[in-house]
C-alpha cells in the first residue's frame with residue numbers, strides 16, 4: 474500500500490516535472506520556487522536540533538517545528554527532508570542555496586537585522602524575550618540591573634541583536650555570544666551558576682523549565698515578538714504564499730493551537746511551581762529508582778518512562794507515600810492489588826514498582842480488543858486508577874451519548890459524571906470519583922512526554938549510557954547514589 478501510494482506520488486511528480494518542462498519550452502519562463510519544489514517532490518527544510526524545534530523521541534522525529542512543517546509537506550503531497558544547522562548564522566547562510574533547503578522552520582524571530590537574509594511568513598507564535606537568572610541570586614528587575622553581570626546569548630540570535638541595541642543606551646552593558654551552544658545549554662549554565670544571566674524566548678523557557686529547577690524569569694525584555702518561517706530573500710513569493718495559506722488554515726482549524734498546548738503547555742498544566750518542582754525531583758529523586766523502573770519495564774515489556782511517569786503522579790517518587798484512603802507506596806497500590814500482585818511490602822520501592830508494572834499490564838489485557846493504541850494505554854491508566862468496572866460504566870454512558878467508547882478523548886469527557894447521582898444511579902458499579910482518572914491520565918501523559926524529552930539520546934551531548942538520567946544538551950550523568958530527601 475505504501476509502495477503503491479509512493480509510486481503514485483512519484484509518478485505525479487514526474488508528470489508535473491514534465492508539465493513544467495513543457496511550460497519552459499513553451500514560454501521559456503523560469504519555474505517558480507514552488508514549482509521547483511513540486512517537480513522534485515521533496516520539501517527541504519532547515520531547522521535547529523532542540524526540544525522546542527526538532528529532535529528524536531520514542532516515536533522517531535518530532536518537535537513543534539517538525540510537526541507543523543510535516544503537516545505542510547503532507548498538505549502539498551511532498552516528502553519532507555529535514556536538515557539541521559549548528560547555529561543561526563549557518564542556518565541563514567544555507568537557506569536557499571542551490572540544492573539546499575528552501576524553508577527555515579526553527580523558532581525564528583522576525584527581526585530587523587534578518588530582513589536582508591530572509592523573507593518571513595506570517596507569524597505562528599507570539600513569544601516574549603525574557604531575562605533569566607538563578608534562584609537565590611538577587612533578581613534583576615530592569616535593564617540597569619544587567620550591568621556588571623556575566624551574560625551569554627546565542628550567536629546570531631535576535632537576543633544578541635536586542636542586547637546590541639540596549640548597549641547603545643547602556644554602554645556599560647557587557648555580554649557574550651556563543652555559536653557553540655543551544656538554548657538548553659544557556660539555561661543549564663544559569664541553573665549551575667556558570668553565567669549570571671541569559672536571554673531566551675518565553676516558549677523556550679516554558680519547554681525547558683522542567684529540566685532546570687533553579688532558573689527563574691527576572692523580567693521581560695521588551696515587547697512580544699513573532700516567530701515565523703523563512704525563505705530565501707528575492708522577488709519570488711510563490712512558496713511563501715503557499716506557506717502563509719497553510720498557516721492560516723492551521724490557525725483556523727485549531728491544529729496550530731493544539732500543537733502549542735502540547736509543546737508549550739506544561740507550565741499551564743503544572744504551574745510554574747510544579748514545573749520547577751518536577752525538575753528538582755527529576756534530579757534528586759528519580760535517579761534512586763530509575764534502575765527499578767527500567768528493570769520492571771523490561772520484564773513486563775513496557776516503556777520505563779511510562780512507569781516512571783506513573784510513579785511521579787502517584788507519589789512524587791516517594792516510597793512511603795500514603796493516601797487518605799490507605800493506598801500506599803511509590804506506585805500507590807491498594808492492599809487488594811498488592812496481594813493479587815504478590816507484593817508483601819508496599820513500602821519497598823522495588824516491590825511497589827514491580828507490582829505496579831504487573832498490574833498495569835494486567836488491566837490492559839482485560840480491556841476490550843476494540844480499544845487500539847495509543848488510546849489503549851490511556852484506558853489502562855484510567856483502569857489502574859479508578860478500576861475496570863467504573864471505566865466500563867463510563868464507556869457505556871459514552872456510547873449512550875452517541876460518542877465513541879473506544880476513544881479516550883470521548884470517554885474522558887464522560888468519566889466525571891460517575892460522581893453525579895443522576896448518572897451513577899444508572900450504572901452497574903455506581904459512584905466513583907470520575908474526575909480523578911481524567912487528571913491522572915492527563916498528568917501522566919505530560920510527565921511521560923517530559924521524561925521522553927529528557928532521556929532522548931540526541932540532545933545529550935554525549936553517548937548515552939544504558940542507565941543514568943541525562944539532561945538535554947548537558948554532558949553529564951546525574952548521580953545514582955542517594956541524595957538527601959527534599
Ligand code: BLG
Nearest residue numbers: 796797798800805806807810832857858859860861862
Ligand atoms: C485503585 C486500584 C484499583 C482499584 C481502584 O483503586 O487505586 N489500583 C491500584 O491499586 C494500583 O485496583 O480498582 S478495583 O480493584 O477495580 O476496585 C478503585 O478502587 C490508586 C487507586 C486509587 C488512587 N490511587 C492508584 O491509582 C487513590 O489513592 N485515590 C485517593 C487519593 S486521596 O485519598 O484523595 O488522596
